[in-house]
Amino acid sequence: MSRRDFVRLTGACAATLAAAGVAPAGGEAGDLDADRRGVLVDLTVCIGCRRCEWACRNENNPPAGELHECDDQSVFRSRRRPTSTQLTVVNRSPGPAGGRPVHVKTQCMHCEHPACASACLVGAMRKTPAGPVIYDASRCIGCRYCMVACPFQYASYEYDNALTPQVKKCQLCGNRTQRGELPACVAICPVEALTYGRRDDLLRIAHERLRSCPDQYIDHVYGEHEAGGTSWLYLSDRPFSELGFPTLGSSSPAALTEAIQHGIFKGFAAPVMLFGLLGAVGKLMHAPKESP
């Protein structure tokens, strides 16, 4: 191979790679149903009664214990994260002197473009078109990459289960919603701080509230854009950063890595090209020398 041939070949490879599109893919919104579901949380309404914690336990990890045990406010002394037996927890942020504290219910946010699903090697975490991000224990190999990838750190692991540990997180009560029921936490909430519905409707409702009661809220729907958008959306009267919400950009953490990976491997063009090139080089190198 002459030097000119070599340059020509590498140039062609680069052009093919570029054409394959390494530009960020920006997730896969096209795969999601237009009426995918979500939950809107109005933090100005939540009273911190923790009945949602009880209902969640009752649904996912019974027995849930006595209802009045939820009245124990001492749990608010430290900030809690969901655990493998308590998939949703309510935290309290003290209010200004004499003012109301704010209670924040936390659970898997069911991202529109979930980093956990992206990080999973075996497809055990999956974003369903209807909204929920669900976990398939039969595929899981226990690597816990999903937990590391989650920008909210809301997934947890059954460390105390030596033989068949699973990753645990809110599944948005798939069993219940298929029966036409509300997710357990939404159903029990005595003040209806939680609204379950189409994500598009929830966003419309949220913006309507912000418009009609501008004094009552800060002008921000958390989850509309955070981490590329989440199924759980929050309204608040205090800046979210003061309430323990991570400050996130509007693109999914999975977007860049996926764009590079998927771009390179799209249509398997890059590997074919690379190995083609290497093969050609190898062949040329080992071609019998022409006798002068």
Next chain:
Amino acid sequence: MRAALAAIAVLAAIGAAGAPRSAERPVDRGRTAPTMASPTCLGCHASFGADADVPVNRGRFAHAGDDRVGASAARRTGTPDVVIIGDLANLYGAVVFDHRVHADMSQIAGGCVNCHHHAPEGSPVSACRECHAPERSAGTPTHPSLKGAYHRQCLSCHRDWSHENACGFCHTEQAATGGARVVDASALAHTRFPRLEPSATYRYETPQAPAALVSFQHRDHAQSFGLQCVDCHRAGSCAGCHDGSQGPQESMHRMDSCRSCHAVNACGFCHDQQPRPPFDHAVATGWDPGPQHQHTPCVSCHGRVEAFLRPSSNCRGCHGGLDPQTFDHRITGVPLEGSHAQFACVRCHDASRAEAPATCHGCHADRSYPPQTPGQRN
């Protein structure tokens, strides 16, 4: 165990299970209307016709005028005393809601519209269930169900002043038998709700040197002078009175609150160099009201609070309407028995001199009142 829990879960999910029964059952505790003169309900509540019992919200000052009836006018309007909110009970028992107490208190902080939020001034007051359906509706996700509405409404104030959100504050946890325990709200009143204990006297340091001190006799105003809370406290909030962690209501520190009744220009009427003791009728006027008149509101003898009239020194000036045949002497603390019960008043009392104590000398040379009282003293 699992099955029972599942059943509870289903109940929880259904939330407002069951067809609506009589959702809010008014219970008349049979309180009597106060005896003070007051305008008739129809004067304000035009809709209280023969066939209409719908109160009309006339706004926050409706019951707070000079007539001093305060919210007590509500007591004659057909509004319920106690409402048992039990329609939606499932995990918890019914709530005994003392509507009258809340109606009275609401006059301090905005009026009926505080809770009946879609009853702006002049419009009929509607019950919660008229707008809020028992079931949560997917069609109107922004509109709370009846249960959500109740909870939001009550807790929006309660959690502010009590810093509590425990369900047991209002509910009894549902008994295993399913029957809701109905509790007499009056029995709960001071067990669940902190008793309001305002100081007898509030002392204010003012910049009005040298007479910088104002001693405000709260107990006298509230108990003896016959004032209702709403007469002074008008722009309050629930937390303003009930939240022990807050000081006295800020708005009450201003002089105009006093001047709305005391139209006097002499600073010394309120300002002094020394703290002033509570009002003592005997010291201030020379007439000791004694045990008989100790709890008589000032207005009973002196007329309107703003301009106290000097009452006649003749007992009949006040007690002219007393019928000796029907008068129950026991209310004076001196029950009469035997022949004493038959006497005309003047046999013991000098009706022309109110300050004169009853005498025994007309019949008993060796006895005198009060050391020796006829009959048994209570």
